[in-house]
Amino acid sequence: xxxxxxxxxxxxxxxxxxxxxxxxxxxxxxxxxxxxxxxxxxxxxxxxxxxxxxxxxxxxxxxxxxxxxxxxxxxxxxxxxxxxxxxxxxxxxxxxxxxxxxxxxxxxxxxxxxxxxxxxxxxxxxxxxxxxxxxxxxxxxxxxxxxxxxxxxxxxxxxxxxxxxxxxxxxxxxxxxxxxxxxxxxxxxxxxxxxxxxxxxxxxxxxxxxxxxxxxxxxxxxxxxxxxxxxxxxxxxxxxxxxxxxxxxxxxxxxxxxxxxxxxxxxxxxxxxxxxxxxxxxxxxxxxxxxxxxxxxxxxxxxxxxxxxxxxxxxxxxxxxxxxxxxxxxxxxxxxxxxxxxxxxxxxxxxxxxxxxxxxxxxxxxxxxxxxxxxxxxxxxx
Amino acid sequence: xxxxxxxxxxxxxxxxxxxxxxxxxxxxxxxxxxxxxxxxxxxxxxxxxxxxxxxxxxxxxxxxxxxxxxxxxxxxxxxxxxxxxxxxxxxxxxxxxxxxxxxxxxxxxxxxxxxxxxxxxxxxxxxxxxxxxxxxxxxxxxxxxxxxxxxxxxxxxxxxxxxxxxxxxxxxxxxxxxxxxxxxxxxxxxxxxxxxxxxxxxxxxxxxxxxxxxxxxxxxxxxxxxxxxxxxxxxxxxxxxxxxxxxxxxxxxxxxxxxxxxxxxxxxxxxxxxxxxxxxxxxxxxxxxxxxxxxxxxxxxxxxxxxx
Numbered sequence: 001x002x003x004x005x006x007x008x009x010x011x012x013x014x015x016x017x018x019x020x021x022x023x024x025x026x027x028x029x030x031x032x033x034x035x036x037x038x039x040x041x042x043x044x045x046x047x048x049x050x051x052x053x054x055x056x057x058x059x060x061x062x063x064x065x066x067x068x069x070x071x072x073x074x075x076x077x078x079x080x081x082x083x084x085x086x087x088x089x090x091x092x093x094x095x096x097x098x099x100x101x102x103x104x105x106x107x108x109x110x111x112x113x114x115x116x117x118x119x120x121x122x123x124x125x126x127x128x129x130x131x132x133x134x135x136x137x138x139x140x141x142x143x144x145x146x147x148x149x150x151x152x153x154x155x156x157x158x159x160x161x162x163x164x165x166x167x168x169x170x171x172x173x174x175x176x177x178x179x180x181x182x183x184x185x186x187x188x189x190x191x192x193x194x195x196x197x198x199x200x201x202x203x204x205x206x207x208x209x210x211x212x213x214x215x216x217x218x219x220x221x222x223x224x225x226x227x228x229x230x231x232x233x234x235x236x237x238x239x240x241x242x243x244x245x246x247x248x249x250x251x252x253x254x255x256x257x258x259x260x261x262x263x264x265x266x267x268x269x270x271x272x273x274x275x276x277x278x279x280x281x282x283x284x285x286x287x288x289x290x291x292x293x294x295x296x297x298x299x300x301x302x303x304x305x306x307x308x309x310x311x312x313x314x315x316x317x318x319x320x321x322x323x324x325x326x327x328x329x330x331x332x333x334x335x336x337x338x339x340x341x342x343x344x345x346x347x348x349x350x351x352x353x354x355x356x357x358x359x360x361x362x363x364x365x366x367x368x369x370x371x372x373x374x375x376x377x378x379x380x381x382x
Numbered sequence: 383x384x385x386x387x388x389x390x391x392x393x394x395x396x397x398x399x400x401x402x403x404x405x406x407x408x409x410x411x412x413x414x415x416x417x418x419x420x421x422x423x424x425x426x427x428x429x430x431x432x433x434x435x436x437x438x439x440x441x442x443x444x445x446x447x448x449x450x451x452x453x454x455x456x457x458x459x460x461x462x463x464x465x466x467x468x469x470x471x472x473x474x475x476x477x478x479x480x481x482x483x484x485x486x487x488x489x490x491x492x493x494x495x496x497x498x499x500x501x502x503x504x505x506x507x508x509x510x511x512x513x514x515x516x517x518x519x520x521x522x523x524x525x526x527x528x529x530x531x532x533x534x535x536x537x538x539x540x541x542x543x544x545x546x547x548x549x550x551x552x553x554x555x556x557x558x559x560x561x562x563x564x565x566x567x568x569x570x571x572x573x574x575x576x577x578x579x580x581x582x583x584x585x586x587x588x589x590x591x592x593x594x595x596x597x598x599x600x601x602x603x604x605x606x607x608x609x610x611x612x613x614x615x616x617x618x619x620x621x622x623x624x625x626x627x628x629x630x631x632x633x634x635x636x637x638x639x640x641x642x643x644x645x646x647x648x649x650x651x652x653x654x655x656x657x658x659x660x661x662x663x664x665x666x667x668x669x670x671x672x673x674x675x676x677x678x679x680x681x682x683x684x685x686x687x688x689x690x
Contacts, residue, residue, distance in 0.1 A: 062492045142677035151427050151491050152680060155627045156673060162624045163669045170662030281624060285499055292496060325507035332500025336493045337486060 007217065011352060015300040016213075023206045033195040040202045040270040042310035043209055044070075047263025049291040049302035050209075050216050051256030056288070057296035058225060059252035060232030061149065065139075065157030066260045066287045068164050069132040071279030073261025075168075075175070076131060078274035079115060080124040081184035081192075082176075101183070106173030115174075121188060128265045129258055136257030140250035147246070149235075158281055165280035180275025184268065192269060205266045209303070212259055216299050219255065228252055260287075289328070292335045295344030304343060395657060398537075403653030405542040405611065408549035410645035412604035413622060414629040415556055418641040420597035421630055423573045424590065426484055427495040430502035431626065432619025434476060434598045437505070438468035438605030439520075439614040440513055446520045458523040461606075465548075468606040469599040476598025480591050488590075502620070509616035517615035541610045548607055552600065557638055559596075569593050625669075632672050634682030644683055648672060 008016055027039055048066050055061045086100045094104040099111050117123045139160065143153055168175045176182070184192065191197055219225050227248055231238045239245045268274045277283065286309075294305020309331070317324040339345055413435060420428045428434075445464035449457045479501065487494045522541060529539045560566040571579040572589045580586045608614070629648055633640030648668060655664035676682070 062495070064495075139677075143680070146677075146680050148680040151421075151425070151495070152631060154427070154492060154495060155631055156676060159624055159628050159669055159673050163666055163673070166662050166669075167666050170660060170666065282620075285496075288496065322507065322511060325503045329500040329503035329507070332503070333483065333497050336490075336497040336500070337483070340490075340493070 007221070012217075012300070015298075019300055019303060020210070023209075024203075028199070028202070033198055036202055037198050037270060038314065039307070040198070040205055041267065042307050043205055043303070044263040044267040044270065045287055045290055045310065046209060046303040046306040047212055047266070048256075048260040048287045049294060049306045050212055050299055051259030052288060052291040053296060053299050053302045054216055054219060054228070054259075055252040055256035056291065057298075058220065058228040058232065059249055060228075061249055061253055062154045062288070063157045063253065063256065064154045064281070064284050064288065065161040066256065067279045067281070067284035068157070068161050069136065069257040069260035070264035070267070070283070070287070071164065071168075071274070071276070072132040072135065073128045073264030074268045074274040074278065075181070075264075076118070076124055076127045076261075077265035077268040078181040078184060079118040080121060081187060081268065082181045083115065083118055084187070085183060085185040100176070100181070102176040102179070102181075103173055108173045112174055128261050132257045132261035133254050136254045137250060140253040141246075144246040144249040144253075149249070158284065161279065161281050161284045165276045168276040168279060176275075178276060180273055180277070181268075182273040182275075184272050187269070193272065198270070201266075201270050205270060208262060208266065212262065213299055213303070215255075216259075220299070224248070224251070286328075289332055289335070291342075293331060293342050295342030295347075297341055298344030301342055301344030301347075308343075396654070399653050399657050400650065401538050401542065402656075403650040405539075405545060406653055407646050407649035408542075408546045409604065409608060409611070410625070410629050410649050411549050411553060411642055412607055413601065413626045414633070414641050414645055415553060415638075416597040416600035416604065417626050417630050418633070418638060419556070419560075419600070420594060421627070422637070422641070423569060424488075424593055424597075425491055425573075426488070426594070427491060427498065427627075428484075428597070429495055429499040429623060430479070430505060430619075431598075431601055432621070432623040433502045433505035433509075434472045434601040434619075435605035435608065435622070436509060436614060436616070436619040437472050437475060438602030439609045439618070440509065440518075440605075441468040441471045441602065442606040442609045443513075443518050443520050443614065450521065458525060461523065461610075465603050465606045468602040470602075472602025472605070473595040473599030476601075477591050477595035479598075480594040484594060485587070485590065506616050506620070513616065515616060517613040517618070519613040520609040522610060545607050545610055548603075552603060553638075553642065556600065560638065565589075565592070628669065628672050632676060632682055634684040637682070637684040640682055640684030 023043075028036060031039065048070055051069075052063070052066060055063060082100045086098065088098040091097045091099070091101065091104070094101065096104055096109045099108065103111070118127070139157070143149070143156065148156075169178045171177075186192060192201065227238060227243060231243075231245055231248060235245055264274075264278070267278065290306040290309050291302050292305070293309050294303065295301030309328075312327070313324060316327055335342060341348070413431075416434070417428065417431050420426050420431070442461075442464040445467055446457075446460055449460040453460075479498075483497055483501065484494060487497060525540070527540065529537045530543065531537050558566075560569060568579070568584050568589050571582075571584060572586050572593075576586055579589075605614070605619075612618075625648075629645045630641055632648065633642070633644035651671065652664055652668040655667055658664075659667075
């Protein structure tokens, strides 16, 4: 496939416009601030899902440790916010004023060294990108250079997620333990808790989301995206053609990690806390299911998947808490067995042809949208 | 670190911690054996393995309640029946799952992971609805309580010794079935080359189903043994699934000996470290070491050399 000169083809353009209208216009108009804030929370997972489309859908690398990167990004942001919230005036009732409350509770009397740089916002923003990126680079290099992939990679990333959770929970004095970092208040003096701040943060997040969609779409359309697909389908042939398969995989994995970290940072800002329950094995696998439901090959599908699954989760677990796990479990099985390409696959296979036919009847000239036929049955074997 | 203890105390500590490690080792081996068969031999990632184990634990709990209410005279021996029932229940459920779900996914190993994760959520919720969210404990017969005094400062609990004996028995049985019996030869043939195995007349579908059933059945026995040293709740299985997978991967997927060796090294490291630091840090260090070694040596401790 040659590189298309247009950034989006027609059907993708429709998807783009639809998503933009829903996120920028319809949802802010329809929902109250509380619900809009919930949507903002769901959308933080969309960042992770877009990353997974690149690395799992296109690269064929299933990472079960995206919660790690989500958490690293979120914790970097939360550390900055927490430091700002624990100024000397705010914490004068503590035995050591000026350090976060959980440190004081754990008899720590001075700010640990690795917390010091998080006084600076510039450093924090750099850390949100670089810490998860470098971590992914180390894991990716160690694994992919030795041609470890597939199921092994999935299990090892899962183990990393388990390790990080145990570490965060265990080191209560440095990380806030199982409760996480709560009571985040201001960003550079700007209060993030009132309603108008939540609305502004929502729009900031949506803009960032579209930036990530743009980057992902750009990667998809360049030669890089083609090599990723080729690699997933026939890794050996790509290797024999002289490409360094490992480097491309590392790149995709790092990109996914950085996207997840941005999502995590936005999570800390929008939700106002960060805790290990968004880092471990269960949230990591749930992030994969958002991608799978939306369609592992579709960037827009990933966003819809995160929104819909989370919406279903909130409404089902509010009214029928017992039913929710059955529903989620059934969803996993149904998506894998019946709809490997998720919602976007259903759209492309059933809805899109109908629309095309309808348009064709009107114009009396068939005009098929470009379709991604490269996925027949999902990810390849190791 | 060692300053406060005399040489003799230290020796006892190491023996006692070593023994605690041996019990952990037995549980790991029992859990990992089933997974080594399913993941190592068949290449299927069964994320619901922990839930099969918990099924065995619940079956044991039901049996013990049954004996307590109806056959109190035979209570001291209920455990043996419970283990057989646990094996049959988990094995039957495993074969059902293989037929309904897994056989459609042999060519997509990463998707089995997602589907079985969905299955594990459903099973967890089922357990919660049927048995309630609280953890249940099994009443042990009198002869399993107490401990054996080896020397003045060293004591070993009897239920631990029993679990170890059980592990030894089951491991030997599995090794015998896989490496000496005709059926085990068929299993290994299917693993190495499915098409060729089919061509020489092995019914590969049937072998797959029974292999999966055997792996799940052993998980059930592991769960049954697990009730002797801990209580069981609907989500207990999830706590062990990562450890178990790491044991299998660390050992080298297709090697039974590797699984045992890795279970031994992981459990001994963890229980020895646990004495000197908090449990969570011991676990972090152990898992980090395992992941670190796997990054340097991805094929695990014992790699099977097969032409791919």
